[in-house]
Amino acid sequence: MVTILFHSTIFGPVHSRRLGTSLGVNLSPVDGKVCSFDCVYCEAGYNSQGTGKSGLPSREDVARQLESKLKEMSAAGEPLDVITFSGNGEPTMHPDFEGVIDDTLALRDRYYPGAKVSVLCNSTRLDREGVVNGLRKVDNCILKLDSALTPTMRLIDQPVSKTFTCEYVIPQLEAFGDKCIIQTMMLRGNHDGKHIDNTTPGEVDALIEAYKRIKPREVMLYSIDRATPESDLQKVEREELESIACRMRDAGITVQVS
Numbered sequence: 664m665v666t667i668l669f670h671s672t673i674f675g676p677v678h679s680r681r682l683g684t685s686l687g688v689n690l691s692p693v694d695g696k697v698c699s700f701d702c703v704y705c706e707a708g709y710n711s712q713g714t715g716k717s718g719l720p721s722r723e724d725v726a727r728q729l730e731s732k733l734k735e736m737s738a739a740g741e742p743l744d745v746i747t748f749s750g751n752g753e754p755t756m757h758p759d760f761e762g763v764i765d766d767t768l769a770l771r772d773r774y775y776p777g778a779k780v781s782v783l784c785n786s787t788r789l790d791r792e793g794v795v796n797g798l799r800k801v802d803n804c805i806l807k808l809d810s811a812l813t814p815t816m817r818l819i820d821q822p823v824s825k826t827f828t829c830e831y832v833i834p835q836l837e838a839f840g841d842k843c844i845i846q847t848m849m850l851r852g853n854h855d856g857k858h859i860d861n862t863t864p865g866e867v868d869a870l871i872e873a874y875k876r877i878k879p880r881e882v883m884l885y886s887i888d889r890a891t892p893e894s895d896l897q898k899v900e901r902e903e904l905e906s907i908a909c910r911m912r913d914a915g916i917t918v919q920v921s
């Protein structure tokens with residue numbers, strides 16, 4: 664099984680097509696994965712690898728390590744476009760998520776006032792006040808919606824909660840409206856004897872209806888880029904992503920393909 668973990672709380676900076684020069688913050692353990700989804704395409708591998716022994720970093724540790732890295736980069740004259748929360752799991756599962764965001768925004772203002780703060784979030788915890796508050800403060804709140812049809816979403820994302828549905832999450836995404844960017848992974852393949860394909864006309868129509876309800880700032884469409892824990896998955900090539908994006912744009916949605 665593929666298990667490519669980030670072995671530190673602060674990682675990078677790395678250059679990302681989507682986000683520019685990005686310094687990563689991993690609020691999950693440095694030796695395991697903690698996520699409320701178990702996506703078939705997760706670059707960190709499946710949840711079954713375990714949560715490791717290190718535990719979640721404390722709010723204080725995150726601030727200390729981030730400040731030390733920002734100080735070092737600033738002294739060296741290194742550029743920075745964005746501080747991105749991603750890593751070995753779901754950042755909003757950190758119990759001090761809102762506090763970590765407050766610290767990060769203060770450090771950003773001190774060392775790199777022109778940089779953005781982005782959070783890649785799987786949208787499973789939008790029913791928690793601290794999570795919503797934290798997400799509303801950042802520049803780029805990037806929320807996952809891989810399918811607007813619950814059976815497909817459950818095949819792709821494998822939520823840990825048996826009751827998590829699109830009907831539950833879409834109204835929560837609507838509450839963010841243009842304060843959020845929706846990120847959708849397009850893919851085809853097979854997992855556990857079931858076929859997965861969120862590129863069919865029916866899937867795209869359902870996504871368009873959901874985006875029209877949510878009214879996000881923009882939609883980011885992307886596909887598989889690296890090794891996935893389920894090996895029987897196919898990347899959707901850029902040309903096809905662009906043609907799906909065209910249909911969405913025709914419906915009035917701002918779409919970026921990456």
Ligand code: SF4
Pocket residue numbers: 698699700701702704705706707750751752753785
């Ligand atoms: S939500 Fe992100 S971290 Fe969690 S399983 Fe999916 S891809 Fe991996």
